Amino acid sequence: MRNLLLLISLFSFSFCNQEDWREQMEAENQKVILRVEKDHExxxxxxxxxxxxxxxxxxKELAxxxxLKEVIQNKSQNDYYVSWDEKMNIIFPNILGKGTLLDTTPLLEYKKVLETRETFAITEINNRIQGKPYRIISIDWEKPRMYGDIIGHKPKTIKIQINNQVIVLDQIKMIFGTKSGYKVGVIGP
Known part of the structure; x- marks a missing residue:
């Protein structure tokens, strides 16, 4: 009988903690939702x-x-890849609500995700080219996509030649075009 009472009290305690846990998660979810709404504003x-x-x-080909020239020379992207300000002022207003992670993720977390993906992409590009002379031999494009005031150009394949070897680069995910010109806008592993 004593074991039964102990079991019942443990079960009740466990159930109460589970309810508290759910309430805490709901409160955290509400905080995230409010943060996302403020970021969207x-x-x-x-x-x-x-x-x-x-x-x-x-x-877009020159972009x-x-x-690539900048990444190989500097081991980073500075001028020919979108800056955070350009993302905030040009890209994000045009892709918001188009089914990207931006729709549901706070900006601070979204920035971390993008920076991680960008770091991996730059590392992969540098590892594939290894500072050797190369030339772009072809870029095949998907059909352009309209995102508000900008146009997205997604490369299917980018083939480069190093010595006599052809390498396919797939780290460049999207080039965006505005009325003035083109810029690499999305990279990833």
Whole structure:
């Protein structure tokens, strides 16, 4: 009988803690939802600024070429990859609500995800090219996608030649075009 009472009290305690846990999770979820709503307001406010790229390329092919040249020379992306400000003022206002992770993730967390993916992509590109002379031999494109005021150009394949070897780069995920020009906008592993 004593064991039965102990079992019942443990079960009751366990059940109460489970309810507290659910309430805590609901409270955390509400905080995240409010943060996402505030971030979306900030993005919408930025859309009225009508910004454009600080530095850009005249064609989408040249955007890929300039980006690769910069990554190989500097081991990072500076001018020919979108900056955080360009993402906030040009890309995010146009892709918000289009089914990306941006729709449900707070900006701070989204930025961390993007930076991690970008770091992996730059490392992979540098490991594949290894500082050797290369040339782009072909870029096959998917059909362009309209995102508000910008156009997304997704490369199917980017083939480069190093010596006599052809290598396919798939780390460049999207080039965005505005009225003024093109810039690599999404990279990842």
């Amino acid at each position: 900030l993005i919408r406010a930025n859309s009225s600024k009508k910004s454009d790229w600080v530095k850009f390329s005249k064609t 890929v070429q300039n980006f």
